[in-house]
């Protein structure tokens with residue numbers, strides 16, 4: 001007899017040209033186990049293990065596009081250069097061999113880059129206006145329009161390479177206060193050219209990237225766009241305070257050619273706009289205002305929320321997913337991403353789908369310190 005979880009989550013889903021075996025997605029999680037930016041066999045085995053245990057779609061850790069200021073973690077994987085791309089090709093092979101699907105998360109950290117850090121220590125920190133997430137001016141350089149064109153091209157080239165080496169789609173990291181999100185957010189985008197001003201103008205950089213990516217990949221190649229209200233170190237930040245404002249932000253990005261949105265919330269059961277007489281979370285609202293498929297995420301299967309303590313290995317116990325299943329049964333979203341619970345337990349999907357929740361492993365220090 002199939003479990004309630006299996007009825008909700010074991011159904012396949014079509015995302016453009018990708019046929020996902022079920023609704024369970026591994027959330028993108030930076031691990032920094034790729035020396036010189038090259039993912040090795042251990043990284044391939046790590047993702048392959050999760051595919052083998054029934055994770056339908058893997059979104060990889062954020063991986064840097066080809067721009068010197070894109071990142072600041074030496075061992076985070078890059079998405080350019082022969083060695084890195086060859087490493088990624090092997091990761092794709094390991095996941096496909098187990099019947100899974102996989103998309104890289106393409107990343108540029110923007111003004112969050114800490115000066116002097118690898119992989120290119122001399123590269124400046126750059127953002128739409130040189131303004132830091134806390135509003136400090138002059139924290140880095142404001143991008144010129146030539147820089148913007150170069151970064152748009154870097155995302156497009158990465159997407160083209162992703163399709164070439166066999167990935168099933170790409171995810172653009174437009175969340176958490178990184179570069180694309182810095183353009184979307186009023187506090188960090190003070191530009192007076194076509195990339196700044198009102199909410200619609202602030203979406204231009206994101207929409208340009210989506211359009212440039214679309215031009216370089218096959219028509220059905222899935223392009224996911226991850227966004228969030230919250231920013232690193234600022235969990236109360238908001239891009240949109242009403243459904244109409246959310247529509248203003250996501251509408252132009254959707255029209256540019258996004259296949260699906262990945263709505264990054266921290267607790268999936270939180271109503272996003274409680275004044276609007278609805279219990280929909282940010283994912284449910286994203287689906288409602290754009291009509292696109294949506295991935296939800298946030299504390300699935302765990303009793304403590306994601307935050308900076310997570311990286312010090314602050315633990316979280318196993319929690320029931322009944323509330324999530326109810327939302328699936330109400331058809332609020334299409335897919336669910338699981339972060340820390342899947343780090344702790346590579347077998348999370350199989351256990352949940354076969355009614356073995358009592359065997360799930362809690363999230364502990366070791367979950368983040370090792371690549372298992």
Ligand SMILES: Cc1cc2nc3c(=O)[nH]c(=O)nc-3n(C[C@H](O)[C@H](O)[C@H](O)COP(=O)(O)O)c2cc1C
Nearest residue numbers: 027028029030061062298299300306310338339340
């Ligand atoms: C170790 C770790 C690294 C993360 N790195 C990324 C990342 O590279 N890109 C991203 O969009 N989110 C990243 N996140 C956020 C997760 O994708 C996810 O949204 C968050 O952990 C909430 O889901 P959870 O409650 O199921 O863990 C990271 C989270 C963790 C725990």
